[in-house]
Amino acid sequence: MVDLKGQYAEIKDVVNSAIQEVIDTTSFINGPQVKAFQKNLETYLGVKHVIPCANGTDALQIAMMGLGLKPGDEVITADFTFAATVEVIALLNLTPVLVDVNPDDFNINIEAVKKAITPKTKAIVPVHLFGQCSNMEALMALAKEHNLYIIEDNAQGIGAKYTNSKGEKAMSGTIGHVASTSFFPSKNLGCYGDGGAIFTNDDDLAHIIRGVVNHGMYKRYHHDVVGVNSRLDSIQAAVLDAKLPHLDTYNNARRNAARAYNKAFVNHEKITTPKTVNKCDSICDTCDCHVFHQYTLKIENSDRDALAKHLNDNGIPCGVYYPIPLHKQKAYADSRYNEADFKVTNQLIKEVISLPMHTELDNEQIDFITKTVIEFVDNN
Numbered sequence: 395m396v397d398l399k400g401q402y403a404e405i406k407d408v409v410n411s412a413i414q415e416v417i418d419t420t421s422f423i424n425g426p427q428v429k430a431f432q433k434n435l436e437t438y439l440g441v442k443h444v445i446p447c448a449n450g451t452d453a454l455q456i457a458m459m460g461l462g463l464k465p466g467d468e469v470i471t472a473d474f475t476f477a478a479t480v481e482v483i484a485l486l487n488l489t490p491v492l493v494d495v496n497p498d499d500f501n502i503n504i505e506a507v508k509k510a511i512t513p514k515t516k517a518i519v520p521v522h523l524f525g526q527c528s529n530m531e532a533l534m535a536l537a538k539e540h541n542l543y544i545i546e547d548n549a550q551g552i553g554a555k556y557t558n559s560k561g562e563k564a565m566s567g568t569i570g571h572v573a574s575t576s577f578f579p580s581k582n583l584g585c586y587g588d589g590g591a592i593f594t595n596d597d598d599l600a601h602i603i604r605g606v607v608n609h610g611m612y613k614r615y616h617h618d619v620v621g622v623n624s625r626l627d628s629i630q631a632a633v634l635d636a637k638l639p640h641l642d643t644y645n646n647a648r649r650n651a652a653r654a655y656n657k658a659f660v661n662h663e664k665i666t667t668p669k670t671v672n673k674c675d676s677i678c679d680t681c682d683c684h685v686f687h688q689y690t691l692k693i694e695n696s697d698r699d700a701l702a703k704h705l706n707d708n709g710i711p712c713g714v715y716y717p718i719p720l721h722k723q724k725a726y727a728d729s730r731y732n733e734a735d736f737k738v739t740n741q742l743i744k745e746v747i748s749l750p751m752h753t754e755l756d757n758e759q760i761d762f763i764t765k766t767v768i769e770f771v772d773n774n
């Protein structure tokens with residue numbers, strides 16, 4: 395699905411010397427690389443505060459701890475996402491409220507969110523799934539109206555831009571009250587291990603969160619709040635700082651691959667290509683709204699699972715993100731949920747398939763992949 399070796403080969407010298415410098419100085423924890431990366435990411439995103447941490451799941455949890463959410467508070471999130479999002483809600487004894495998503499961009503459905511808001515609702519977690527922003531304008535309006543926090547799960551969307559109805563642009567993860575991201579190796583900005591970060595423009599919240607990530611300490615050995623130990627280590631920060639200048643190039647390479655895939659599948663009756671909804675419905679040449687963490691097709695009137703097997707048999711990796719909706723997972727199922735409210739996710743889990751998507755895909759590979767997909771669905 396990803397070609398991390400090919401990407402590394404291009405930046406090997408810079409990355410190797412950055413890692414070697416950490417080792418030579420033995421500044422493994424909180425070395426100068428962490429601060430440098432934090433500053434550079436703040437500049438790239440145009441956000442006031444980046445707080446690095448150990449992974450994207452921690453980032454979500456810490457954001458919720460920082461906001462002071464309390465057991466019993468309801469947090470609305472998408473039914474169609476990676477489990478990390480709902481896991482941390484449950485872990486903090488908050489009440490997860492899963493809602494349906496849109497059939498075209500796979501992101502949280504605004505009407506479903508509206509229906510789910512109760513007096514106990516305290517936050518909404520939109521997940522910018524597969525690399526494009528949720529409808530942030532509608533979500534921010536709902537947040538204002540109902541006095542809620544918006545926590546952007548930006549693990550899949552780093553580098554994407556959101557354009558509102560006035561034409562104003564902002565980087566994903568800088569629009570809500572707080573956002574989380576992941577630097578897992580296969581994410582759009584990945585390190586060589588685990589890593590994550592929290593973003594916010596709120597000075598007070600940033601201060602609270604800086605304590606939460608460090609055992610609730612604001613002064614050495616004074617623990618004011620219950621915190622966690624969640625750090626981005628210096629080696630990972632060094633890798634990320636070496637890769638950050640390439641992020642836009644990487645995301646462009648992903649968009650080029652998506653454009654080539656789209657072209658090959660255009661007007662195929664059984665294949666729906668991913669829709670780019672934010673002000674740009676065709677991945678135009680200047681598109682900056684989708685960073686294609688995944689390139690996800692919907693397969694109709696064919697056999698998605700047999701297609702996946704056929705691709706694997708031909709040496710083509712593929713993935714089904716996600717095969718089971720969260721509301722049907724043992725850990726998160728709840729008698730409150732009504733199947734009629736999850737029409738879209740229940741359908742998507744049968745139809746979606748994600749094709750290889752990374753920065754090193756070439757035309758020959760795309761040609762082979764698309765031909766193999768089309769040949770199969772034409773005959774099955």
Ligand SMILES: *Cc1c(COP(=O)(O)O)cnc(C)c1O
Binds near residue numbers: 449450476589590
């Ligand atoms: C990857 C991912 C996470 C978790 O990130 P980790 O760094 O693996 O903890 C959370 N949410 C979404 C949507 C993700 O894709």
